[in-house]
Amino acid sequence: SAIRLNLYGDPQIEGDAKISREPTIGRYDLLFNDYYLHHIYKSTIAAFRPHYVVTMGDIFSCQWISRDEYYRRIHRFKWISHQIDSKNGSLSGNHIYYHIAGNHDIGYGEETEPYHINRYTNNFGPLSREWLARIDGSIHRFAILNAMNLDKTRNIQYRQQAWQFVQQLVAERQERPDIPLILFSHIPLHKPAGACVASPSIRYQNDFVEYQDYLSPTTSAYLLHCLAPTFVLSGHDHNGCQAAHSVKTSVSQAIPLGTAGKSLRSASDLCSLTFEELDEFQAEIEEFVRQTVTPATGFDGAGTNAWDTLEVTVRSAMGEFGGAAGIFDIHKSGHYHPSSPQRYARALGRNVLASADGYEYRYREVMLGNHLAIRVLLITDIVSCFVVPAIILLLL
Numbered sequence: 001s002a003i004r005l006n007l008y009g010d011p012q013i014e015g016d017a018k019i020s021r022e023p024t025i026g027r028y029d030l031l032f033n034d035y036y037l038h039h040i041y042k043s044t045i046a047a048f049r050p051h052y053v054v055t056m057g058d059i060f061s062c063q064w065i066s067r068d069e070y071y072r073r074i075h076r077f078k079w080i081s082h083q084i085d086s087k088n089g090s091l092s093g094n095h096i097y098y099h100i101a102g103n104h105d106i107g108y109g110e111e112t113e114p115y116h117i118n119r120y121t122n123n124f125g126p127l128s129r130e131w132l133a134r135i136d137g138s139i140h141r142f143a144i145l146n147a148m149n150l151d152k153t154r155n156i157q158y159r160q161q162a163w164q165f166v167q168q169l170v171a172e173r174q175e176r177p178d179i180p181l182i183l184f185s186h187i188p189l190h191k192p193a194g195a196c197v198a199s200p201s202i203r204y205q206n207d208f209v210e211y212q213d214y215l216s217p218t219t220s221a222y223l224l225h226c227l228a229p230t231f232v233l234s235g236h237d238h239n240g241c242q243a244a245h246s247v248k249t250s251v252s253q254a255i256p257l258g259t260a261g262k263s264l265r266s267a268s269d270l271c272s273l274t275f276e277e278l279d280e281f282q283a284e285i286e287e288f289v290r291q292t293v294t295p296a297t298g299f300d301g302a303g304t305n306a307w308d309t310l311e312v313t314v315r316s317a318m319g320e321f322g323g324a325a326g327i328f329d330i331h332k333s334g335h336y337h338p339s340s341p342q343r344y345a346r347a348l349g350r351n352v353l354a355s356a357d358g359y360e361y362r363y364r365e366v367m368l369g370n371h372l373a374i375r376v377l378l379i380t381d382i383v384s385c386f387v388v389p390a391i392i393l394l395l396l
Helices: 016-021 023-048 067-080 114-124 156-175 217-227 267-271 275-280 282-292 371-395
Strands: 003-008 052-055 096-099 129-135 138-144 181-185 202-205 208-212 231-234 241-247 250-257 262-266 293-297 309-313 324-332 343-348 351-356 359-367
Touching: 003 023, 016 023, 023 067, 023 324, 067 114, 129 324, 156 217, 156 275, 181 217, 217 241, 217 267, 217 275, 217 282, 217 293, 231 324, 250 282, 262 267, 262 282, 267 282, 275 282, 282 293, 309 351
Parallel strands: 003 052, 052 096, 138 181, 181 231, 231 309
Antiparallel strands: 003 324, 129 138, 202 208, 241 293, 241 309, 250 262, 324 359, 343 351, 351 359
16 A cells, blocks of 8 residues: 655744734734645645645744743644644544654754753654654655754754764664665755755854755765665755755775775765764865765656655745645555666656656645735635625615
8 A cells, every 4th residue: 555645844833923013914914824724734634645744844933932922833733734732622534743843943053952952842752753654565764854953053962863863774774775765854955056946055153053055965965875765855945846866885086084094985984974073074075975976956757767866845835835735655666677777757847756666656746826816815705795795785
């Protein structure tokens, strides 16, 4: 049987700050946006009946909100996303919910605080986690990364925990490379300018990440080489994107790493490094990346088999981006033969069809529609249903 995931990008639910800026309009906007997002979740869950529902990060618009406001937004989000809580009662469906921490939930590396981390994990679960799912007798591994603390982080314990999980995954991949990996990360992997709407920008404050559109080239290369995921599903870039990543496993001439006697010749050398060594030997590792990682590219309806990892950045569910949801399906291929090409992918508009190692993958983007157009239609309906009849009655 197939596995299906519904993916929702960056809802960024607002709250009290908007009401303080625009008391009347702000309350109306929050009410409309809550119903708008609720309709996206509820209708797509009912229509597609997923096994898993994943929100790709940035659940809220800001991590600096007060405790009371935080819990008000949790209740609103659980209603929006069709989840059970003390205010919603029982809801139908047996799907499982997962949540990914984004920069508006816990902050970038420079601003991550224990208070933000603790209240997030207490309400949405671990920052990093994995699970296995069976598909027609075979297994897929799914893993959520804490991408917010993979690059330079002021509070070192969170970076240590993030990399400890990654290295645990690396060991599992080395033990069972036959199990395909689907990786989730709020921040997308590094890409060259022009591959997506976002640009490869990272800003630092006091040597810690203050802002980033993508993970650093070094971290991205480590994940591609050492985890070798079939798919990466990411958020953060509200416009969405599709890209193909390709890697070589070795270089022709070893690259020395300082005076410690270590060198980089193959992916296994890279995978043996700690994150501290990734920082220390950044220049040497970037040279290894330049020689082994082909710059990520988009792909179209003509298709491509020149890829090792496909990445889909899920378009935001926010109204200004059309109220998007991603539907991701995995099933065993009925046409697979060991002598046939191992990997193939093509894009149809914003949808992706791919096959790899005996499995078929399908990503579809569905959109509710631009929120401004829906507001106009709603106001028109209200006027036609209530205001016009009232004026006619007054004139009679």
